Amino acid sequence: MLSKSQINFLKSLQTKKERATQGLFLVEGFKSVIEFINSPYGVEAIYHTTSFDSNVLNLSRKINSFEISSAEMEKISSLKTPQHVAALVKIRVLPPLNNNLLKQKFSLVLDGIQDPGNLGTIIRIADWFGIQNVICSTDSVDVYNPKVVQASMGSLSRIDVFYEEIGRILAETDLPVFGALMQGESIYETDFGTHGLIVMGNEGNGMSRDVERLITRAVTIPRVGGAESLNVGIAAALFCSEINRKLPK
Amino acid sequence: MLSKSQINFLKSLQTKKERATQGLFLVEGFKSVIEFINSPYGVEAIYHTTSFDSNVLNLSRKINSFEISSAEMEKISSLKTPQHVAALVKIRVLPPLNNNLLKQKFSLVLDGIQDPGNLGTIIRIADWFGIQNVICSTDSVDVYNPKVVQASMGSLSRIDVFYEEIGRILAETDLPVFGALMQGESIYETDFGTHGLIVMGNEGNGMSRDVERLITRAVTIPRVGGAESLNVGIAAALFCSEINRKLPK
Secondary structure, three states, X not given: OOOHHHHHHHHHOOOHHHHHHHOEEXXXXXXXXXXXXXXXXXXXXXXXXXXXXXXXXXXXXXXXXXXXXXXXXXXXXXXXXOOOEEEEEEOOOOOOOOXXXXXXXXXXXXXXXXXXXXXXXXXXXXXXXXXOEEEEEOOOOOOOOHHHXXXXXXXXXXXXXXXXXXXXXXHHOOOOEEEEEEEEEXXXXXXXXXXXXXXXXXXXXXOOHHHHXXXXXXXXXXXXXXXXXXXXXXXXXXXXXXXXXXXXX | OOOHHHHHHHHHOOOHHHHHHHOXXXXXXXXXXXXXXXXXXXXXXXXXXXXXXXXXXXXXXXXXXXXXXXXXXHHHOOOOXXXXXXXXXXXXXXXXXXXXXXXXXXXXXXOOOXXXXXXXHHHHHHHHOOOOEEEEEOOOOOOOOHHHHHHOOOHHHOOEEEEEOHHHXXXXXXXXXXXXXXXXXXXXXXOOOOOEEEEEOEOOOEOOHHHHOOOXXXXXXXXXXXXXXOOHHHHHHHHHHHHHHHOOO
């Protein structure tokens, strides 16, 4: 049973400000909780409803777990349909991003992504295609937003998400900088090589001008039909897939 | 100004039952409304707030338009942030699906898609890649659900969405039936040829067994990293892109 102040505390983590102050966020759902337990993240506590057997959770180490009521779970949950388990997880402080971390591989760079569902989906895509680093501009949606965590389906536990002045990163890198743009060489014909940065723009406005002028290779997804644009998550997936298809095996 | 019963009527179209009874649905947002006006759909009426110049809307024909207040728009809207314009549009009754319609092209077949955002995204993808037909199993989410219409970003005005017993369609077709499955030949190596049906399964449970046994070519998206699955919209995009890449030019 949770006290009123505990409930308020857990609920407060739905705001970015409180997450930053406390250094904590909430992960909901059995599958995601398991993945965070088996990850570099520190798990502070687990909350589960009576209909849940907590034994299966304590896989690799001892974590305090609390049985709570469904009504309490509803109060602390950000979901319309709350799950049977949630975990209180420590925000991970990553080492500063440097050129060494980006060497010899592909990384995704996101310029001003606003929709939490899109960021979560892109993290899941990065995880599927083995892309370790996602670099967000500082004005992007917070990665510990409950909707991002939810949409990433546990992949956030494996992917490193950095917040950086991406203009500086792109200006300083010696990697090729591929940009997803409406005009450019066809993604199907682009030789991506074995490493580089893949830059995706904001949902409505595309890439900011300062970022776009740092693109060294403008790449486009050829359109056949009538749609004006593709969702940024879809575009990111098509880039990751084409890069992967062409990688020397 | 709208009467209370007009507001209730427009609001009632958020439910599938009322849409089916009335044969009408609501399209919201300037861009989408324009696209439906310039489409085979019949537009019954346009509602716009004072901050909107209605002249730009009457492009190709005379449509009754009504200036309403922002408060009224909020009442009839299904959006958190209502737009300045909405259109009352007639549900289009498509001719029965037959083999002729599917000949010499690729069509998407969706088995039990439940999430309206996913269906809308897939319609937008189909539109981008020039795929005219999307065939949904009868237990799929309704295509005139406001969230589907919204996520399709106007593409619904150009794509034909059928609801069919897809088991029967797949059993009767002489087209190759490609299925997006966890096991199968790599999508990158699959020769899709010039026509066929592309079957995608439900978000959580994948394809139903009766549908899966009618797949003639099991195709998979190779995984590199740790994510357990890809979102069905992402998978649909990767299939459409690969098919398009390999089409004889």
